[in-house]
Amino acid sequence: MPAPHNPFKAALKEGNIQMGCWLGLADPYLAEVSAHAGFDWLLIDGEHAPNDLRSIIAQMQVIAAGKSHAVVRPVIGETWMIKQLLDAGAQTLLVPMVEGAEQARELVAAVTYPPHGVRGVGSALARASGFAGIPDYLTTARDEICLLVQVENRKGIAALDDILNVEGVDGVFIGPSDLAADMGHIGNPGHPDVEIAVLDAMNKIVASNKAGGILTLQPGMQKKCLELGATFVATAVDVTLFAAAIRKSAQEAQSLRNGFP
Numbered sequence: 001m002p003a004p005h006n007p008f009k010a011a012l013k014e015g016n017i018q019m020g021c022w023l024g025l026a027d028p029y030l031a032e033v034s035a036h037a038g039f040d041w042l043l044i045d046g047e048h049a050p051n052d053l054r055s056i057i058a059q060m061q062v063i064a065a066g067k068s069h070a071v072v073r074p075v076i077g078e079t080w081m082i083k084q085l086l087d088a089g090a091q092t093l094l095v096p097m098v099e100g101a102e103q104a105r106e107l108v109a110a111v112t113y114p115p116h117g118v119r120g121v122g123s124a125l126a127r128a129s130g131f132a133g134i135p136d137y138l139t140t141a142r143d144e145i146c147l148l149v150q151v152e153n154r155k156g157i158a159a160l161d162d163i164l165n166v167e168g169v170d171g172v173f174i175g176p177s178d179l180a181a182d183m184g185h186i187g188n189p190g191h192p193d194v195e196i197a198v199l200d201a202m203n204k205i206v207a208s209n210k211a212g213g214i215l216t217l218q219p220g221m222q223k224k225c226l227e228l229g230a231t232f233v234a235t236a237v238d239v240t241l242f243a244a245a246i247r248k249s250a251q252e253a254q255s256l257r258n259g260f261p
């Protein structure tokens with residue numbers, strides 16, 4: 001019996017668009033709500049949300065029971081961190097701040113067992129192997145792991161062609177917020193210079209036959225990236241949605257109260 005099939009990786013390979021949502025509320029109860037909403041993928045954010053290994057596992061567990069695929073973002077692409085997340089059952093990783101081909105090759109090695117990689121062998125204890133319930137996990141796991149890297153500063157953009165030549169990287173995600181900051185337009189990912197850089201990079205990614213991805217709340221940018229051939233596009237953030245809704249509700253409550261003496 002092989003490692004669990006990764007439908008998200010298969011969809012990207014076939015060029016099937018996958019629409020996603022960012023999960024920053026760092027809670028399995030709330031992740032479960034999103035898991036039944038209808039997104040193709042949900043990003044469990046270990047970089048900017050208050051997640052740890054346990055909270056990431058809990059969110060993966062509830063997402064597994066829903067209709068979405070869990071994509072896990074570590075704080076940074078450290079080999080030991082990737083080892084833990086893969087053993088915990090993550091099959092798709094989105095690694096932030098990738099700036100060069102050598103770093104990308106190290107990430108490929110981190111998701112690959114020896115002799116071709118350096119992923120530590122712990123399947124006997126791992127949720128990923130069904131707690132040793134999947135006899136062929138060690139020999140089939142790599143094929144079902146989807147490695148996505150983030151290019152999100154000028155150094156990464158300059159190295160994009162080299163990164164795209166790294167075998168074993170399945171997709172490249174452009175991070176407009178960090179790219180905007182590095183380009184001198186912090187807080188303004190919609191700046192014309194940033195948009196040009198994002199779309200140029202997306203063009204290159206798609207042309208390389210790797211999957212192109214982005215998170216953008218701008219409908220115009222979402223459409224442009226899809227038109228260029230991006231296949232994993234996040235269009236929502238749970239924190240943003242919740243915060244806006246709860247603020248609106250509070251304002252309505254106060255307006256109602258103000259109508260009384």
Ligand SMILES: O=C(O)C(=O)C[C@H](O)[C@@H](O)CO
Binds near residue numbers: 048150152174176179
């Ligand atoms: O740089 C970006 O944009 C991303 O990588 C996404 C952000 O980290 C996410 O937190 C939304 O701002």
